[in-house]
Amino acid sequence: MEKYILKVEKISDNAIIPNYANKGDAGLDLYSINELILESGERGLVHTGIKIELPENTEAQIRPRSGLALKHGISLVNSPGTIDEGYRGEIGVIVINHGQEVFKVESGMKIAQMVIKPVWRVQVDEVKSLSDAQRGDRGFGSSGV
Template sequence: MALIPLENTKKLMNTLNLKIAFVSEVSNDMKPSVMPSYSRSGDACIDLRSREDITLKSGCSALVHTGIMVSVPVGAVGLLYARSGNALKHGIGLANGVGVIDSNYRGEVGAILTNSSKDDFVIKVGDRIAQFMVLPIPTLNLVECSSLSTTNRGDNGFGSSGK
């Protein structure tokens, strides 16, 4: 692996301001929100935390509130991922696989968690429930056509490359 010259690292290490606002209403079962954060230097995603105590029953899904709203910059997308430790150790994932936060969404960010284990999973206020990152996206120009170029793969899909 080649080393990247120091003068070129600025191109790789772009920073982006992500505006975060807190949901203001606090009911009896909802606690004040916790600011998302990176767990370690070099992490790709920030950790989102629960603003409620909830028990995720075995085999069930539930929306878990984070208490934050974000302003994803135009030309980017916010992506919500499951926490790998919770997936491996407790069978907790995102019901929709990956959550998408569009740049024009201004509501509360929530994680639709699902419990595929045999045991109930207890979530407390402040527990890390999901990971969030922002990535640039291109705007697609949709071009209708009567056929597509051919490839060696063609229309061979699902399992066509073997085990």
């Protein structure tokens, strides 16, 4: 199996390098470097204090943590967030409090997970029509609730 290298640069002294909590985990834990108070329904930007350089032909998907979602109603506004291969800025996580209580993000807290995935680059062709499919153009809810 080919080995892929994720390069990580700390831009804050209290940044924590992303890591896998358990063998076989898909997501690397991302950690907050700032404190943030989120009222119910409020969203905010959590800083991680890191920059990354992804392996060629990959993306990083930023996803919510299930424990924060279940226990506190904390999720990500744009989930999954996509970090493109060429981005070199700080990794930020846009969180939202769907819970009914105030939530405090603390420095050093696991705030999200980052999954590295391959990316296929496709050729885009404009056509006059598309091939038929069993589903056709039936959309939202067409296969049942």
